Amino acid sequence: MDAHLIDGAIVLIAALFAILALGVWIGAALMLTGVVGIVVLPAVFPQFNEFPVEKVMGTAVWQAMASWTLAALPLFIWMGEILFRTRLAEDMFRGLAPWVQRLPGRLMHVNVFGCGIFAAVSGSSAATCATIGKMSLPALLSRGYHRPMAIGSLAGSGTLGLLIPPSIVMIVYGVAAEVSIVRLFIAGVIPGLLLIALFSGYIALWSLLNPSRTPPRDPHTTWAEKLRASASLIPVLLLILAVIGSIYGGLATATEAAVTGVLGALVLSAWSGTLTRASFVGSLMGAVRLSCMINFILAGAAFLTQAMAYSRIPAAMAAWVGAQGFHPYVVIAVLTLLYIVLGCFIDGISMIVLTVSVALPVIQAAGFDLLWFGIFVVLVVEMAQITPPVGFNLFVLQGLTGENIFRIAAATAPFFVLMCLAVALVTVFPGLVTWLPSTMLGG
Amino acid sequence: MQGLRRALDALYLAGGVAGAAAIVAIGALVLVQIVGRQVGFHLPGSDDLTAYTVAASATLPLAYTFRHGAHIRVDIVIGRFSGGARHALELVVLTIASAIALLFAFSCLDTLIDSWTFDEVAQGMLAVPIWIPQIPLVLGSALFALALTDDLVVAATGGEPSYRRAAGRGAAERAAEEL
Numbered sequence: 001m002d003a004h005l006i007d008g009a010i011v012l013i014a015a016l017f018a019i020l021a022l023g024v025w026i027g028a029a030l031m032l033t034g035v036v037g038i039v040v041l042p043a044v045f046p047q048f049n050e051f052p053v054e055k056v057m058g059t060a061v062w063q064a065m066a067s068w069t070l071a072a073l074p075l076f077i078w079m080g081e082i083l084f085r086t087r088l089a090e091d092m093f094r095g096l097a098p099w100v101q102r103l104p105g106r107l108m109h110v111n112v113f114g115c116g117i118f119a120a121v122s123g124s125s126a127a128t129c130a131t132i133g134k135m136s137l138p139a140l141l142s143r144g145y146h147r148p149m150a151i152g153s154l155a156g157s158g159t160l161g162l163l164i165p166p167s168i169v170m171i172v173y174g175v176a177a178e179v180s181i182v183r184l185f186i187a188g189v190i191p192g193l194l195l196i197a198l199f200s201g202y203i204a205l206w207s208l209l210n211p212s213r214t215p216p217r218d219p220h221t222t223w224a225e226k227l228r229a230s231a232s233l234i235p236v237l238l239l240i241l242a243v244i245g246s247i248y249g250g251l252a253t254a255t256e257a258a259v260t261g262v263l264g265a266l267v268l269s270a271w272s273g274t275l276t277r278a279s280f281v282g283s284l285m286g287a288v289r290l291s292c293m294i295n296f297i298l299a300g301a302a303f304l305t306q307a308m309a310y311s312r313i314p315a316a317m318a319a320w321v322g323a324q325g326f327h328p329y330v331v332i333a334v335l336t337l338l339y340i341v342l343g344c345f346i347d348g349i350s351m352i353v354l355t356v357s358v359a360l361p362v363i364q365a366a367g368f369d370l371l372w373f374g375i376f377v378v379l380v381v382e383m384a385q386i387t388p389p390v391g392f393n394l395f396v397l398q399g400l401t402g403e404n405i406f407r408i409a410a411a412t413a414p415f416f417v418l419m420c421l422a423v424a425l426v427t428v429f430p431g432l433v434t435w436l437p438s439t440m441l442g443g
Numbered sequence: 444m445q446g447l448r449r450a451l452d453a454l455y456l457a458g459g460v461a462g463a464a465a466i467v468a469i470g471a472l473v474l475v476q477i478v479g480r481q482v483g484f485h486l487p488g489s490d491d492l493t494a495y496t497v498a499a500s501a502t503l504p505l506a507y508t509f510r511h512g513a514h515i516r517v518d519i520v521i522g523r524f525s526g527g528a529r530h531a532l533e534l535v536v537l538t539i540a541s542a543i544a545l546l547f548a549f550s551c552l553d554t555l556i557d558s559w560t561f562d563e564v565a566q567g568m569l570a571v572p573i574w575i576p577q578i579p580l581v582l583g584s585a586l587f588a589l590a591l592t593d594d595l596v597v598a599a600t601g602g603e604p605s606y607r608r609a610a611g612r613g614a615a616e617r618a619a620e621e622l
Contacts, residue, residue, distance in 0.1 A: 293514050
């Protein structure tokens with residue numbers, strides 16, 4: 001690598017982290033780093049070409065924002081906002097509780113399965129965590145379940161919101177890396193089920209090893225009662241069928257499925273009597289804020305990506321990595337460590353757009369399939385949601401329990417280890433990710 | 444001053460409401476496409492129209508979102524300071540962000556002027572001059588620059604910036620609001 005490229009890369013990375021650490025809003029920080037790349041670097045190192053910053057920025061942002069694919073983002077966010085304001089959480093708890101009484105760990109499995117099901121209608125891990133948690137956590141704690149396990153299993157399972165489609169993070173990755181969102185959605189299913197199995201298995205194992213810490217089961221219910229309780233799950237299952245079914249059946253694109261989801265969520269909300277003027281406006285304005293926040297980061301990243309490409313630094317890094325012939329496992333191990341550290345300080349969406357704008361050529365040069373890499377990134381971003389001091393699921397649980405964020409993180413640590421295991425499994429057996437989409441869609 | 448404050452706040456809110464209208468419009472456009480396909484009707488250029496509406500939904504509420512403290516940032520360093528040091532840091536951050544937002548707004552305007560000057564027309568079915576759908580981009584980014592400058596002035600004259608007031612409700616409540 002040429003010396004000026006190495007110097008330039010160091011300057012850019014230092015600038016990025018300094019600006020971020022200062023507390024500049026992330027979208028603006030990405031834009032400023034891009035300005036450093038195409039204005040400051042050429043001024044310092046004559047080898048870099050100068051570009052008119054306003055032309056590059058305006059064009060990059062316009063092309064990134066005027067995107068048909070991106071339409072799925074505000075719609076899925078709106079759907080989640082509507083469902084968050086319904087009685088879905090209560091219904092799911094009532095419907096799931098009778099069935100897990102026999103499992104070792106009993107009601108703690110409601111956290112895992114509840115989050116798994118809610119993840120299939122929601123694209124956000126914090127929303128999944130909060131929706132399931134606001135019902136299950138008080139129920140678990142009042143029955144005397146082990147507090148750290150109840151909290152940890154919820155924080156861990158909440159991250160399923162990212163992996164099980166629909167998923168906001170996958171849309172962001174798909175848009176930024178130009179990977180099919182439908183393929184990403186399908187590819188997330190098996191790793192999602194794998195995580196559910198790992199989480200539930202761990203809860204069962206822990207309960208068998210600590211029998212005294214699991215409270216007795218609720219009063220016995222008959223099959224008829226169980227089935228009647230489960231009837232409350234029917235609306236959400238229909239919604240899952242409408243959204244995911246239409247994507248998997250090849251009937252709809254992600255955007256079309258999102259519209260189906262919004263309509264379904266509105267019907268479900270009206271049917272359960274929670275659709276009021278206030279809840280409608282609240283959900284819509286919530287969706288405006290959240291999608292605007294994400295889009296601003298995407299806009300900043302689009303400009304940074306363009307600025308990085310003009311500097312030719314990513315291409316040089318990619319050529320260097322490609323020439324070293326690192327073993328893919330080594331690359332993934334290094335990247336995972338890097339993401340875990342990054343995840344302690346910045347949120348998942350920023351991590352993804354940074355990866356795409358800076359490191360995508362490197363990842364391709366190292367020989368990774370971008371679809372597989374998308375699922376890998378989602379998994380490590382899930383891990384970032386539960387690492388202190390910055391982790392959105394931890395914030396949610398702090399709100400629900402009033403506990404200190406580091407105590408919550410300690411309770412979540414076993415689930416963090418299980419996610420590391422999932423990353424290892426997906427790396428060693430990439431078919432876990434790629435088999436389903438290639439079987440269903442070909443290619 | 445009170446009148447100016449109210450006028451600015453109304454302007455930011457209008458951006459937010461326009462963003463909400465845009466999201467509803469995206470849903471309606473896609474719905475028309477789905478239903479249209481069943482009955483063999485195709486709205487010409489609806490894909491482009493959807494894309495333009497997405498751009499409007501992303502940029503018009505930038506200021507509104509900012510005023511609600513919903514734009515995220517890394518606050519583990521700045522969060523450790525309080526009092527005068529915190530105030531000074533917020534001023535530095537606001538100055539940097541205002542400058543970038545101004546550059547952003549200028550770039551969007553420049554892009555629109557270029558589209559106008561070179562008579563750029565959309566590629567797809569809908570042959571509209573491209574500067575028309577770029578208007579929301581310019582308005583939204585200009586409003587965002589205005590909101591940042593607004594808070595910079597407020598902070599520089601000793602006031603509390605809007606996003607800090609919104610953040611005063613605590614991280615958990617904000618997370619709950621953003622769900």
